[in-house]
Amino acid sequence: MESSENEDERLSAAFRAAVQDAPEAxxxxxxxxxxSRRLARRRRTLVVGGVAAAxxxxxxxxxxxxxxxRDEGTATSAAAPEAxxxxxxxxxxxxxxPGSAADAAAPRAASAPPGTPLGPATADCVDPQxxxxxxxxxxxxxxLAAATPAPTPMICRxxxxxxxxxxxxxxxxxGLFTVVYTPPGEPPAQTATAVGWVTAEAPTASGGTVxxxxxxxxxxxxxxxxxxxxxxxxxxxxxx
Amino acid sequence: xxxxxxxxxxxxxxxxxxxxxRTALLLCGDWHRADDxxxxxxxxxxxxxxxIRDPQALDAWVRRTLVRAVVDESRxxxxxxxxxxxxxxxxxxxxxxDGVATRTALVGALRAVPARQRAVLVLRYLEGLDVAAxxxxxxxxxGTVKSQTAHGLAALRTILGDALxxxxxxx
Numbered sequence: 001m002e003s004s005e006n007e008d009e010r011l012s013a014a015f016r017a018a019v020q021d022a023p024e025a026x027x028x029x030x031x032x033x034x035x036s037r038r039l040a041r042r043r044r045t046l047v048v049g050g051v052a053a054a055x056x057x058x059x060x061x062x063x064x065x066x067x068x069x070r071d072e073g074t075a076t077s078a079a080a081p082e083a084x085x086x087x088x089x090x091x092x093x094x095x096x097x098p099g100s101a102a103d104a105a106a107p108r109a110a111s112a113p114p115g116t117p118l119g120p121a122t123a124d125c126v127d128p129q130x131x132x133x134x135x136x137x138x139x140x141x142x143x144l145a146a147a148t149p150a151p152t153p154m155i156c157r158x159x160x161x162x163x164x165x166x167x168x169x170x171x172x173x174x175g176l177f178t179v180v181y182t183p184p185g186e187p188p189a190q191t192a193t194a195v196g197w198v199t200a201e202a203p204t205a206s207g208g209t210v211x212x213x214x215x216x217x218x219x220x221x222x223x224x225x226x227x228x229x230x231x232x233x234x235x236x237x238x239x240x
Numbered sequence: 241x242x243x244x245x246x247x248x249x250x251x252x253x254x255x256x257x258x259x260x261x262r263t264a265l266l267l268c269g270d271w272h273r274a275d276d277x278x279x280x281x282x283x284x285x286x287x288x289x290x291x292i293r294d295p296q297a298l299d300a301w302v303r304r305t306l307v308r309a310v311v312d313e314s315r316x317x318x319x320x321x322x323x324x325x326x327x328x329x330x331x332x333x334x335x336x337x338d339g340v341a342t343r344t345a346l347v348g349a350l351r352a353v354p355a356r357q358r359a360v361l362v363l364r365y366l367e368g369l370d371v372a373a374x375x376x377x378x379x380x381x382x383g384t385v386k387s388q389t390a391h392g393l394a395a396l397r398t399i400l401g402d403a404l405x406x407x408x409x410x411x
Contacts, residue, residue: 026275
């Protein structure tokens with residue numbers, strides 16, 4: 001009788017054989033560099049635009065030129081790879097300091113009147129780190145403000161969706177935290193039912209849907225921010 | 241990135257492009273989407289290159305990005321995978337006489353396996369990762385990897401029948 005190890009080796013050989021006849025690649029190094037630069041340019045544009053829009057709404061009449069001048073430094077640093085999250089760029093409520101009683105009770109955006117809903121994005125491709133949605137998420141759940149963007153490729157499809165994918169730490173719990181906004185007319189992102197996942201869905205003011213999902217990493221000991229997923233979805237709904 | 245970093249990235253790209261494409265193929269089932277996913281993973285890597293200090297971590301980073309993208313895509317409403325009533329054709333005769341047909345059947349059969357189970361099988365049997373490394377790549381427990389492996393192999397066996405054993409023997 002053959003050992004399980006031998007069976008695994010044979011199966012591995014079969015898997016390798018199945019992909020041995022690869023056609024010529026459909027992309028080269030230049031395509032990758034062009035894609036990377038395109039993303040960088042797009043991110044800069046979104047950040048600058050978002051900063052300007054937020055500043056105009058919050059300041060109530062400050063001229064666009066002044067806002068762009070003031071926030072140029074912020075936009076530049078945020079456009080550098082996603083080491084640090086961009087400054088809040090969308091209409092968000094006034095925030096209390098982290099660690100306040102309100103933080104522990106619910107995402108802070110839930111207790112403030114929403115402004116103009118963010119609504120669908122205008123680009124063709126869904127940015128996995130949409131800066132305007134990230135600003136709303138950070139405002140609603142400040143514990144995520146320092147979270148690192150998760151390595152997630154851009155997905156090209158129409159419809160104006162928005163996403164934020166974060167690698168998060170909640171005490172001893174770590175994992176992937178995802179917020180997906182689906183615009184009106186599009187079916188919502190599928191909600192997960194797997195063990196180690198917590199997810200919540202809420203309708204948005206623009207007629208779309210927001211789905212918040214937290215997945216525990218291997219051996220994390222639990223799902224990070226599991227008790228905040230529902231309230232975050234409810235808080236984001238009026239702002240999207 | 242500075243010139244040295246760009247050169248290092250170019251070297252890594254040349255060395256790993258086809259391997260990443262092959263993994264993507266078994267994860268998603270066709271070469272066009274495989275190329276899309278592989279290219280996206282390399283674009284993401286280029287944008288994060290300066291943050292990955294350990295060269296030994298590059299493969300794991302790309303693998304994690306790729307798997308996450310394919311699994312996530314399978315759950316997206318516009319390309320959500322659904323169970324099928326009719327599974328892909330088994331290779332005629334259930335023999336290994338036609339190796340190409342059998343290999344094609346394996347790729348087709350994998351497409352009918354649920355995305356997470358498929359990812360586990362690809363990481364373990366194509367990438368050669370052990371249970372712990374597979375769990376790390378997928379962000380799940382080792383117990384989940386073991387159960388997903390068993391379920392995935394059972395699904396393959398349901399689809400391929402005896403051809404799965406032929407594949408093992410032919411490997």
